[in-house]
Amino acid sequence: MTHSDMKGLIWATTDSNHRMRVLSLYRQILRSLNSPKLELSYAARLAKKAEVRTIFMLGSEERSTHNIQDLIDTAEYALSHLREGKIPKHVQ
Numbered sequence: 001m002t003h004s005d006m007k008g009l010i011w012a013t014t015d016s017n018h019r020m021r022v023l024s025l026y027r028q029i030l031r032s033l034n035s036p037k038l039e040l041s042y043a044a045r046l047a048k049k050a051e052v053r054t055i056f057m058l059g060s061e062e063r064s065t066h067n068i069q070d071l072i073d074t075a076e077y078a079l080s081h082l083r084e085g086k087i088p089k090h091v092q
Contacts, residue, residue, distance in 0.1 A: 018068050025075040026056050029082065037085030048087075 033040070033048050040048065059071045081088040 018065075018072060021072055022056070022059075022068075022075075025072065025079060026052070029075060029079055032079060032082035035082065035085065038082070038087065040087075 029052050030049055032038075033045055033052070038045075059068075062068050062071065078088040
């Protein structure tokens, strides 16, 4: 699946109330992984980006508004850490 197919999948399956927020978070997280603040090798950056794409692809299949909001909250948490130059830990 290409990047443009992925974006289309997210766009097509996300509730319209959350659609723009999800796409924005997706793009911001991918861009944040390029930050020089993150001490990642090129291979590690590519691996993290693949992980993000997979998470968003699986999340795009979610239909529950409550679960979608949880995914958005988790993405915002991850983005806040990435902006600080930290790789987010798993949320317990």
